[in-house]
Amino acid sequence: MNSSFTGKNILLGISGGIAAYKAADLTSRLIKLGSNVKVVMTKNATRFIHPLTLESLSGNQVYHDTFQSTERYDIEHIALAKWADVFVIAPATANVIGKAACGIADDLLSTTILATEAKTIFAPAMNTVMYQKRVVQDNLKKLEDFGYVIIPPGKGRLACGDWGEGKLADVDDIISALEEILWEKKDLVGKRILVTAGPTNETIDPVRFISNRSSGKMGYAIAKACAIRGATVDLVTGPTSIDPPKGVNIHSVESAKEMYNTTIGLYSYSDIVFKAAAVADYRVQEVATDKIKKGSEPITLKLERNPDILLELGRTKKHQILVGFAAETQELEQYALRKLKDKNLDFILANDVSTKRSGFQSDFNQGILYCINGDVETIPLMDKEDFAHRIIDEVIKYI
Template sequence: MLNGKKVLLGVSGGIAVYKAVALTSKLTQAGADVKVVMTDHAKEFVTPLTFQAISRNPVYTDTFDEKNPAKIAHIDLADWADLVLLAPATANIIGKIANGIADDMLTTTLLATQASVYVAPAMNVHMYQHPAVIQNLHTLESWGYRFIEPGDGYLACGYIGKGRLEEPENIVELLEMDTNRTSQWKDKKVLITAGPTREALDPVRFFTNYSSGKMGYALAQAAMENGAEVVLITGPTTLTPPQNVTTIEVSSADEMFEQVTKHYENMDIIIKTAAVADYRPASRNNHKMKKQQGPLTVEMERTRDILHYLGQHKKKQFLVGFAAETQDVKEYGRKKLEKKNLDAIVLNDVSRKDIGFDSDQNEVLFMTRDGKEQAIEQNSKRNIAKQIIQLIDYELRKD
């Protein structure tokens, strides 16, 4: 699966650089076209000439060494790559990337690339467990970076624990598997809704809910990684939209309805995670409402049921809904699945604080219209999203 792929290998300065030499060899044997970018510290362990001899390509080490005057080297490299692999990725390079620092050839290239980036950490076990490193890894994960976990064993520093760069043959195998996965939905168009809506009462107040949008954003990322063309329609959140995903921001239920129905006909798969308001104020004040004596009564009216509309107008689309419940989760979920004419529904119990709204964790039940149920145990929303995408893929292939 790597045959003909353009792989940009970023090598930073740790003792595991010697494994990066073997990794370059394994990648070229798999048919990849490999170009190597080295940091100054990496050159302390292995010379650029070694990588040049194995990759049969020039090795890049200096931002200002423009090998072709007609091109800016770090931009050209960033555009050239089909995928970028950092191996070994030291605590230092991880920290730089997570904080947007671009002070050498490798970091400037990483800021410029739109290709998928894989990170293979290698460091002392205590460094790997440091809160700063953990936070930086979480930041990169939220941006869509993918990780190749280090192994456990004897480290160069003398410690035994997690921190060894994964073996080159295993890294190549993982890249091949992921490359195969990213082609699964290459002809699919996926629409995902996420986040809450806001229904205005006056210019400074609105009704909303606790949805953070994290599950929907994770699903958009996972669908994109599966090769799909993804449109994410999102209510107000504080999240950074996934790269290579078309993101449309809305506020109210009416705006959500307008954008969803606008794109619906051309979509193959719709996953509706957004927590759209069921009710809105019947009238909106043009000026800020002043405090008055006594209670305030606000008349509410129903918003349009987007999911019901999609179910009634479904043609070729595979329609997936979400049901956030606090009691009788399966019973309400099954009723919603049937009433809204869905192909599948994802159920979660938001009464639980460990997996409820705004949590980074989730635990769900995937239910199909033919009665099949698949429980997905508690995990990060990113991993839950990957499993949901694979369950949807299975249902599509079954048909």
């Protein structure tokens, strides 16, 4: 479940292109996220994917005929138009885009587009030549000017065998666009937020490094949540294997030293800092220029301290709100409170990383947020994205 989607009414419009099959995945994902989904298809779309598939996945009747008789007396395009919190047309054919741009309403989908007041998103998908035709580009531009949201297609191999622009955007990107619209609290507009995430890698030799188990998921979730709430976000990230959130400025770094330099460089512009990265405390004193060969004797690596980024941020703090993280395996409260005071933080989120259900690699987290004014908020186990919003809810009370 994701609170942006829970109980929200999402109307999905499907038009007649090869990518119509991907609408099944989108429907299934939206249902799993807790939203209600109703589907309206063009007549041609029903030739690409059977309405029964969408009916089964959404748990709702699928609509494709403006004049289909219903048990209740409802004028279908008006009822659907009013029901929707958000309307997404995926895939949107050149034909549907053209009709919407010209105000043509000659079937249920195009009529509903005209009849709704809900925010409407188009995710175009078509052959590259079609997509690049001036008339299609002009129509997309017109839709944008009218206030519709366009999710640009990706590049790749198309079903027709051509290679280029026109592939339906990733379902993940469509879901992110929906989430941005559905999240009602735009309470971080005008704020610039700095988030650090992930581990750092400390080089031993050209092929080896020291790192830690941080996945970056918590920091990425905070960056995404801040962006959804309207902030300008700088995400300073160590090496991770997860996709960076959309709509944030990514600053990729490798070592603790690089993270220090980049973070300090962005600090004076930032209003709030979430320092969720797991920065290596030590680095190798003498990095080998060639690969260290194995031998029978033990080897010793001498480690030296890395700069303490959080300490430096606390020491030079002016207007910023500083939120630290304490990932501990023992005496959580004691370590967290000491860090809160010693490093001049405003908040610290203490979490126990010894449990499998929450912490480093998990998609879930739980913890206790301590504020310097003495407030304590226990946040129970939940999805890291919801967890991020909960932390932000507390922190913005302090602004």
